[in-house]
Amino acid sequence: MKRRAPAGGRPGAAAGRVVVRALRREPSRLLRLACWSVAETLPALSGGYAIARAVDDGFAAGRPGAGLMWLAVLAVAWAVAAVAARQVLLLIAGIVEPFRDDLLRRVVTGALRAGRGGDSAAVARMNHQVELARDAFGAIITAVRTFVFTVAGVAAGLTTLAPEVVPLVLTPVALGLGLFLLSLPALARRQREFIVADERTAAAVAAMAGGLRDVTACGGEARVAASVGREVSRQARAARALARVTASRTLSLAVGAWLPVVLLLAGAPWLVRQGVTGGVILGSLTYVMQSLSPALGGLVQGLGVSGVRLAVTLERILHAPGPPVPHGDREPGGVRLELRGVRFAYGTPGRKAPEPVIDGLDLDVPEGDHLAVVGPSGIGKSTLAALVAGLLTPDDGEVLVGGVPAARVHPAARALIPQEAYVFPATLADNLTYLAPGTPPERVDEAVAAFGLAELAQRTAGGPLDPAELSAGERQLVALARTYLSPARLVVLDEATCHLDPAAEARAEAAFAARGGTVIVVAHRISSALRARRVLVMDGTRVLLGTHEEMAASSPLYADLVGHWEGPGRLPAGAVAQDADVTADGGPQPAALGGDLDRLDA
């Protein structure tokens, strides 16, 4: 019963562990499963014998009463087996359902711990993979169990009936099973290649269907047809190869299932000389054709198809999310932030981008400082925020919070609010006390008032929030107020106010400034820089730090941005907005068009 899924190709050791754990979870359940399985094989055990007796001692011997009695015994055996089959199925359910729960738990925690939003649709598709794995696991348990108990039952029954027959039946069964197991690796490989080719084709077609407009616009019909066509041909090749190994699998099945029949008949003269009767031969044939063949067929199908399916899906589920982001547990001494010669490039170790996002950055932010980070998008501002929050570790140099490397600082000591505000379907109060459970209601009310959430609080009236129904601005307000209530003394706002109007943004930043602790704002509007005590300007080649006035004097980029904010330019009145976006769309527009932007290239 401990037979594991045959892992095709590179066997996933993790997959094997998951399966073994699922089987070992409740040993007593396995015992009960074995007991009911014995009851279920009662017809297999007694079927041939009862029929042989019914014919030889009953009907053929002119005693129909005895014959009917033997058939009644068989009917009772079948009834018992039916009850047992029900119990068996429920016991298997008891193994398979926790297995599914376990996988689902892994998918969810794995995806959350890996920490990157990434392709959330792909993660959602994992649900489907879990269902496939669950069905395949159930099918394998059923097939293996049925086969083992049927063979045991038939062997016992045949031994009672006529020991001479046993080798004629069991030798070819063993031979067929051996042939099948020998062909299993090849079959598994083909099956897995087919699954992979099928998915790749589906992905290629989906990409094509989703980008038809772009294909037409670029005149790339022939190229896309060729690349999708390659996947289609590969899939067809895989399907043909699978058909070939499946056909040869049928042959090993034939050896196990049909050779006993031929041997029984061919050996009949010899058996008759041994005193074996026609009824016994009839009974033996019944054992083979009624019990053994279906069980062997089920095993071949179960291992050859479901087994490979299980191995492939398990590998997907267990390897999908990537490594978890580790969390620190050290309490820093204060939240003074120090960056020393920090260098960071994207990529995995050994495959790093040739050009780093951040290189040789030194920065000192004393406790209680209010710093604004300014620069065009993609320049590394969010990377800097992630380094400070400990979500990324520098390739070189160090990021220290209160003297402790940022990645090893306890998460509660600092908070990061990203642009994409997170609101979950629970009450507003639950959302706000997420980082500080047990916050007294008056403090929550205070935060609600400070961030202008009173209207939302009234609208939801203590009921659960539906994140989809909140505006992007409201979601950001919830995230801001939540962090406001958190114990964190170092707060990083990574464009966390981009969906707010300038007044709400000013109010939020003022609330954080009054709250105490260090505030680092990755600026969405240049006004954020004006409210900050100091400004960090990132322009791609170098990093400058100073007050607003110093920056306006020393950074052409900054001067340019501030100039746009201050001067009306050549646009007619009316188009002039109060504020200029530094980063994304959606807010008021820059008021002027002039300015020598080529300076940024310097």
Place this chain on the structure above:
Amino acid sequence: MSSRPADLLIARAVRRGGPWLAALTATALLGAAADLMLPAALGRAVDAVVRIQARDGAGPEAGSGLTGPLTTAALLVALVVACDALGVLAAGVSGARAAQWLRSRVVAHTLSVGAGMTRHFTAGEIVTRAGVNVEEAGRTPEAVVTAATLIIPAAGSVVALALIDPWLAVTLVAGLLLIVAVLRAFMRRTTAASGGYQQAQGEIAAMLVGALAGARTITAAGTEDLEAARVLAPLPRLRAHGLALWRLQARAGVQAAVVIPLLEIAVLAVGGLRLSAGGLTVGELLAAARYVVLGAGLGSALGYAARIARARSAALRLEQLFAVPPPAYGDRPLPPGPGTLELRDVTVRADGVRLLSGVSLVVPGGTCTAVVGRSGSGKSSLAAVAGRLVDPERGTVLLDGVPLREIGHEPLRRAVGYAFERPALFGDTLGEAVAFGLAARDDAGKRSEDTVRSVDAARSEDAVRAAAGAARADAFIRRLPLGYATPAGEAPMSGGEIQRVGLARAFAQAGRLLILDDAMSSLDTVTERQVGRALTGSLSDRTRLVVAHRVTTAAQADQVVWLDNGRVRATGTHERLWDDPGYRAVFRAEEAS
């Protein structure tokens, strides 16, 4: 719609299977016949054994009368096995060939229709047609043949049983009806239970997607386990529904499983009594028992009838897709020219709704025209007809005096470049994604010399770098792990970065006309103005048509086309139009949304 085209399509696909289809049919029929004859042959062999035993006990000559029946049975067994293996192979290979042919046709036709296809089918519908529907239609021959191979022995068994004793056949049919009724009831109850299961599943998936959207918040706060517990809250409910499903399955399975053995016992009992009375031999009894099992296969044969029906409706869905006509390209080259675009009385309609009504305008070569208007005013439709992504219902679009319909595919696509709000990127790497709009190096199978190719490659690489630089994509691409060789699927790009790659692709492609359909909406202000400078600088020799929401873009253009409800409301410079309060309101509405 008649299903005749669907049948024709299936027939054509099936012919792709070549000799394999004949092999499938032959093996299936032969195998079915052997299946049907085997129980009788086995019965005769057993009878021969019994006869010998009765005649001379266990004498030395015991085997003499056995050879004939034994050989027959053994040959039939061999035939069944061979037909089975060959049938599996033939079904697999012919199905794979038919599916490959159908799928390639779906892909080729979808691509030749191009952007217009999305008016008839969503992307998901196209994927379903190229996936499940193709498989179902491709397996039609297998379904037909399998149904036949199941029906022949099953129906034949009932007949054979009736020949042995009519009452046995009656009992069998009654039992089969019972099984069908049980399965029906099971289906109904399963649908109810699986509804609850899928509901719980869906809740978990939705909450996981929601939590992943806040992944940065969660990771920064270290609350992954808290979140996992919240997402998995419906798990106990999922398990309860799952176990309910198992219980239903257990009950139905047991009911169905016990019927066939009991049927067989009933047949054996009746047959046994006839045996006692001398009306039946032991071998005939064996045969009767086997025929009960074969006859019970009638139920699954009926299942195949449903599969055939599904295959036909799948073929019908494919035929609907093939019925969408692809646009015809002309064969005229483009004469030398500055890229002057002209629309004459152009009307575009989709699903009966007028998107553009009688639009006429001229964009002089080498100038920049901004298209503005509230959302739904027809800006994107104008951009789509201007480069022939769609054909107008009425009116003509000309590029340097040649109607777009008359220009050949290659000259047209190398002359016009498009950038979109949400570009879909093609090509294995980011470099290829940017070069996707350039002429394919090996187009039309023209195999040039290696040296020429490498010169071409270097030239296109330069074009890619230059375009990426102008679109401000160069810097961030070079910071990716493999730079331009980074696989497009592995590059973590924001919406603004994807837009920049899309812009670079259009810049590299556009020979004389560049159409930007809201292609800079996700760029930050600094980058937008940098790209804007490229548009007025290094790209100023191309004609530019820019759909815009921002005041700045309109103000930079040589001319502004103001669309309102599918019509041109006014044309002129931004400064002149700005006096109109209605024009100013367009930008306020756009910015508020």
